[in-house]
Amino acid sequence: MLPAVPASPLSRRGLLRAAAVGAAVAASAPATHTAAAAGTDDAIGALLPKWRALILGSGFDPAAEPFVSRLAALGDTARALRAAMVRRDGSLWPDLPYADPAPDTDPESYTYSGNLHLSYVRLRTLAEAHAQPGTGLTGDGVLRDDILAGLDHLHAQAYHAGQARYGNWYSWQIGVPQALLDIDVLLHEHLGADRVAQHCAAVDHFVPDSAVAQYTGTSTGANRVDLCRVLALRGAVGASAAKLALARDALSPVFPYVTSGDGLYADGSFIQHSHIPYAGSYGSVMLGGLSLLFALLEGSAWEVRDGNRQIVFDSVEKAYAPFLFNGLAMDAVSGRAVSRGAKAADSGVRQDDQLRGQSILAGIALLAQSASTAERDRWYGMVKGWLARQYYSPALTRPGLPVAALARLAEVAGSDAAATAEPVGHRLFPGMDRAVHRGDGWAACLSMASRRISYYENGNGENLRGWHSGSGMLYWWGDDFANGQYSDDFWATVDPHRLPGTTASRKPLADAEGGAWGAARPDVRWVGGSTDGTYASVGQYLKGLSSTLLAKKSWFLLDDTVVCLGAGIHARDGHGVESVVENRNLGAGGVHAFTVDGRTQPGTLGWSASLGGARWAHLAGHAGYVFPGGAPVSLKALRQARTGAWSDINRGASSDPVTRRYLSLWFDHGPDPTWDTYSYLLMPGASAARTAARSADPDWLTVLANTGDQQGVRVPSRGFTGVNFWNPGSVGDLTVGTPASVTVREEPRTATVCVSGPLRDGAAVDLTWDRPVSAVVSLDPAVQVVSTGAALTLRVSPGTRGAVHTAVVRVA
Incomplete structure (x- = not known):
């Protein structure tokens, strides 16, 4: 049994007086408040109802939809949680034991500290049901x-100033105190001075000022914002x-x-855990936390006035909007969060790309209140x-969505703002090895890995088989179709060796292969590209x-097409290697006609075929696929139903089996391929x-070109030429003396030449375009014109960030 904590000897008046004037003058504080201290108390006190409104929502009609049913559901959840609550040594709910049997030695300590966190989250749900109107429990004294x-039970047994933490630091410094302090705000008038003092002492113990003394370790990015939220609420409550x-x-x-x-x-990238692109999860937490803190402190003596906060406002359109499509993130x-697609036991809510996107939208709506x-x-x-x-x-x-977030989105939906359409164009994010492309009515995203960015992240038993999601996975969505492609139990049922767009070995891999928290990174540098903002290479x-796979x-990436090339495909592991054209989730009962060269193929499960010689294929309701010159015999197709459970990839998730149907299309390079290709x-x-x-x-x-030295294409109708030079050389009209990515867009009188150095070693790129050029219209500072006339020669100084540099020239 964990030791109990004695009640604080401080009276409520003494606690408030000492806290109000701060540690520096606490010892000399007078017995009664000065006018300034009283004014400070009043200013702090005003933050409590402000936070209450922020976490409960405001301006909505609880008797109207969508709120009436949401509030009723909250009440139902709260009743079930209250009925199941039993105060026993080591738990408040029987299914959430939090007393760690072996502190700091048991690898399952994460489970126990996580259960403590969830226990406070459940209490917060009860507190919200008590505070929100329309739940059937509003103001209920028994509740x-x-x-x-x-x-009191959790404080006495686990979260108090005398407790040594175990398991996951996050539970003690962020998860528990955020939930606890929210409860303290919602029930503030019922707590009493002793509880307030005890709770503040507990938070101070686990989240001392030193937690934010250095910007390093677990106190960066989204985690730092979460810690600041704890400190701010500790300041308001205490x-x-x-x-x-x-x-x-x-x-x-x-x-x-x-x-x-x-x-x-x-460049719009957002990284957490040093090597993981995370705008959709940790980035969402950071955006949401900052929007709350900006709103809470605005107009007070503690308003955030740092001029650099404008970078946060700029990030809405630079870092978040590019990764939102039709509202999904x-x-x-989203890192390991993709493995949280099982419905949560308490709420029945699925943590998918749709909900992550909606959380970001709500954060943007709230941040708008602090913006221009x-x-x-x-x-x-x-x-x-x-x-x-x-x-x-x-x-x-x-x-x-919580009621507060729902209220913010309902306000926007009912406003007189004109709805903005999805943009078209390309955004390259060299800081996190990602690219987003938008055509008319569709969007795509490329996920890659390098020395800088991990193949995937696993940790806390989550995302155990995301091994190949950084091996060139090509996600795509349609305008009014296929928006649930990855929402609909995709990650629990897809073959993890056959992710769309990837080239991967069939070599068996252990769960969490490569290490946790983004440890698995390939020893490669050439990852990136070039773009004019519309098309890209x-x-x-x-x-x-x-594996030994190379x-x-x-x-x-063009307006209606992605041209995909592979070369130098080589391995010596004794296992097959595949390049996956498509692995489409057709849902629980989807058939979707599949046509090859005009002939409809069988729709029965288990159908498979070799499509050697095929020139094109079409999957009804999804996409078309073209194989230049005819597909090699290695092209295979398969219809299958795959059954899996979220617990297969997330140890804390539901083990209930789910089944989804897939249409898979891939190049089978066979065991130990030698410098194979695809297109x-x-x-x-x-x-x-x-x-x-x-x-046709x-x-x-x-x-x-499609070799291990260069890969490039020309599409005359689009005025497009794109070449990735893995090594120096000449392709078509282009010659470079250094590895580079080059994109050329030709208009009737001008051309835009775009160059990057994906190796990021700072080496100058000398480029010759063998086309008559009469003049230079514009160029960015990193581009030097060496010569024009019969040919264009440029010297580009690309720096070390993978940035794209452009020159606009007049063609003869």
């Missing part, structure tokens, strides 16, 4: 007493101006752009458009996870007729 008894000032000031290191490690990058920037009028108007239009296009799982009708030098992969075109949303027409047009595409 209030049960919550207070639960708080009436400490010093804690509030510390929380405000400790936010400042979060704002500036970083060039390595955790945080926001100038792309899995490629122009920013607010733009963001409202963006959010309103995303809400209108959430075809698969609309935010205003699906369960999951992107490449990845791939080394397989825990490959060079390129994607050339195909992906046409999202294309009809069978348009796919057939593209295949020999002039639409010219593959200029």
Whole structure:
């Protein structure tokens, strides 16, 4: 049994007086408040109802939908939780034992500390049901007493100033105190001075000021914002101006752009855990936490006035919006959170890309209240458009979002803002080895890995088989179709060796292969690309996870097509290697006609075929696929039903089996391939007729090179030439003396030449374009014109960040 904690000897008046004037003058504080101290107390006291409104929501009608049913569901959940609550040694709920049997030695300590966190989260749910209108438990005195008894039980047994922490640091420094302090705000008038003092002492013990003394370790990025939220609420609940000032000031290191490690990058990347692209999960937490703190402190003596906070406002359109499509948050920037797709036991809510996206939308809506009028108007239009296009799982009708977030989104949906359409164009994120492309009515995202960025992240028993998600996975979604592709139990049922777009070995891998927290990173540098903002050339030098697999992969992204090339595919592990054209989730009972060269293939499960010689294929309701010159005999197809459980990839998830049907299409390179290749075109949303027409047009595409030295294509109708130079050389009209990515877009009188150095070694790129050029229209500072005339010669100084540099020239 854990030791009990004695009651604090401080009276409520003494506690508030000492906290209000801060630690520096606490010892000399007078017995009565000065006017200044009283004013400070009043200012701090005003923060409590403000936070209450922020976490409960405001301005909504609890008797109208979508709130009436959401509030009723909250009440039902709270009743079930209260009925199951039993105060026993080591637990408050029987299914959540938190007393660690072997502190600091038992690997399952994470489970026990996590259960303590969840126990407080359940109490917070009860407190919200008590505070919200329309739950059937609003103001219920018996429920209030049960919550207070639960708080006292957890405090006496686990979360108090005399307790040594065990398991996951997050539970003690962020998870528990955030839930506890929210409860303290919601029930503040019922707590009494002793409870307030005890809770503050516990938070101070686990989250001392030193937790934010250095911007390092677990105190960076989203984690730092979470810690500052704890400190700010500790200051509000315990009436400490010093804690509030510390929380405000400790936010400042979060704002500036970083060039390595955790945080926001100038190119729009967001990294957490040093090597993981995380805008969709930790980034969402950071955005939501900052929007809450900005709103809470605005207009007070502790308002966040750091000029660098503008970087946070800029991130809405630079770092978050690019990874939102029809309101969903792309899995490629959500780390191990993709393995949380099972419905939560307490709420029945599925933690999928739809819900992650909706949380970001709610964060943007709240941040808009602290932004400029122009920013607010733009963001409202963006959010309103995303809400209108959430075809698969609309935010205003699906369960999951807290009432406060729902209220913010309902306000935007009902505003007079004009809904903004999805943009078209390309965004490259060299800071996190990601690329996002948007055509008319579709979007795609590329997920890659390098020395800088991990193949995947696992940790805490989550995302155990995400091995190949950084091996060139090509996600894509349609405008009003296929928005649930990855939401619908994809990660629990997909073959983890056959992720779409990837080249991967079939070599068996252990769960969590490569190590936890992003430890698995390939020893490669050439990952990146070049773009003019509309079209792009992107490449990845791939080394397989825990295998001898090598490959060079390129994607050339146009308005209606992604041209995909692979070369240098080589392995010596004794296992088969595959390059996956498609692995489409057709749902629980989907059939979707599959046509090859105009002939409909069988729709029966278990159907498989070799498609050697095929020129094109079409999957009804999804996309067309073209194989230049005819597919090799290695092209295979398969219809199958796959059954899995979320517990297969997430040890804390449901073990209930789920089944989904898939149509898979891949190049089978066989065991130990030697410098093999592939080529195909992906046409999202294309009809069978348009796919057939593209295949029948020999002039639409010219593959200029597809070797381990260079990969490049020309598409005359788009004025597009793209080449990824893995090594120096000449391809078509282009010659470089250094590894580079080059994209050229030709207009009737001008051409835009785009160059990057994906090796990021700072070496100058000397480029010759063998085309007559009469003049230079514009160029960025990193580009030097060596000569024009019969040919164009440029010298580009690309730096070490993978940035793209451009020159616009007049062609003769």
